[in-house]
Amino acid sequence: MTTLAENLPGNSIGFVPTMGALHEGHLSLVKKSSSENDATIVSIFVNPTQFNDPKDFDRYPREVARDLNFLRSETVAAIFLPDTAEIYPNQDLIQYELGNLTSVMEGAFRPGHFNGVASVVKRLFEIVKPDKAYFGLKDFQQFQIIKKLNEQYELGVDIVGCETIRDTNGLALSSRNALLSVEERTLAVHLSETLKLMASRSQRMSHLELEDFGKNHLKGYPDIEVEYVKVVDPETLMPPLTTLNRGERLALLAAKIGKVRLIDNMKV
Ligand code: AMP
Numbered sequence: 001m002t003t004l005a006e007n008l009p010g011n012s013i014g015f016v017p018t019m020g021a022l023h024e025g026h027l028s029l030v031k032k033s034s035s036e037n038d039a040t041i042v043s044i045f046v047n048p049t050q051f052n053d054p055k056d057f058d059r060y061p062r063e064v065a066r067d068l069n070f071l072r073s074e075t076v077a078a079i080f081l082p083d084t085a086e087i088y089p090n091q092d093l094i095q096y097e098l099g100n101l102t103s104v105m106e107g108a109f110r111p112g113h114f115n116g117v118a119s120v121v122k123r124l125f126e127i128v129k130p131d132k133a134y135f136g137l138k139d140f141q142q143f144q145i146i147k148k149l150n151e152q153y154e155l156g157v158d159i160v161g162c163e164t165i166r167d168t169n170g171l172a173l174s175s176r177n178a179l180l181s182v183e184e185r186t187l188a189v190h191l192s193e194t195l196k197l198m199a200s201r202s203q204r205m206s207h208l209e210l211e212d213f214g215k216n217h218l219k220g221y222p223d224i225e226v227e228y229v230k231v232v233d234p235e236t237l238m239p240p241l242t243t244l245n246r247g248e249r250l251a252l253l254a255a256k257i258g259k260v261r262l263i264d265n266m267k268v
Helices: 023-035 054-059 066-071 113-128 137-152 175-180 182-200 207-217
Strands: 013-018 039-044 079-080 132-135 158-162 224-232 249-256 259-266
Touching: 013 023, 013 113, 013 207, 013 224, 023 039, 023 158, 054 259, 066 259, 079 113, 113 137, 113 175, 113 249, 132 137, 158 224, 182 207, 182 224, 182 259, 207 224, 207 249
Parallel strands: 013 039, 013 132, 039 079, 132 158
Antiparallel strands: 224 249, 249 259
16 A cells, blocks of 8 residues: 555655644744645644543534635645545554653643554554644644654654744634634633743742732733633653743643633743
């Protein structure tokens, strides 16, 4: 059986896995991959195993025709649209042991989420066989977990992190933003605003003071339901040692606005 990659020209294959409802954030990954590889493959697959809430899975935006159009002007060699049976030929999911990275923040609030992410990424890598794969730092915890998965299971892919693309008002682009009402979108801007305020205070605050500041600031917006505001060492995702410089810590938050759950992060 030939693999997707074997049918493509050139030597290096860049891969951009997505769940569709594409936006400029996804596009920045595609452009980076195109600039660094002979051929780029984009996958679109709304992965059921990473949704801990079935309603979230049902609501997730699906716009494949629009996505294909959106990618038309890009140099993409192949768009991979697998179905669930192709990704999960067996019913049983492996339980991945990826250590502490999976137990905090998103791992704590979305049980099973990262096991689903690890399952789909490992399977997609097996099918696509890329040299490099591109992931957004907006999903920072996911990025660290995929690096660990790649090392631990010797998948041999060069994992590349790409900066978060934001709206002009600071809101991190996300497929889920399409689910926000106009009022909710206005409210969502306070997430990145809070992170910016934390960054501007970071010189004089410990990580705990910064977390408290962020949580208190968001209390001013009762329609934002905060799940966590954390300041961590980006490598370990644990509380930062005092030796870590200001500006090298990472502030991460998750909050629900109406039914839509959003995450964001910024160096502080
Ligand atoms: P998703 O379709 O949400 O699973 O995202 C697919 C990839 O795009 C992931 O690696 C995300 O981290 C990345 N991504 C999503 N939003 C952004 C953004 N605003 N900036 C950069 N990358 C992003």
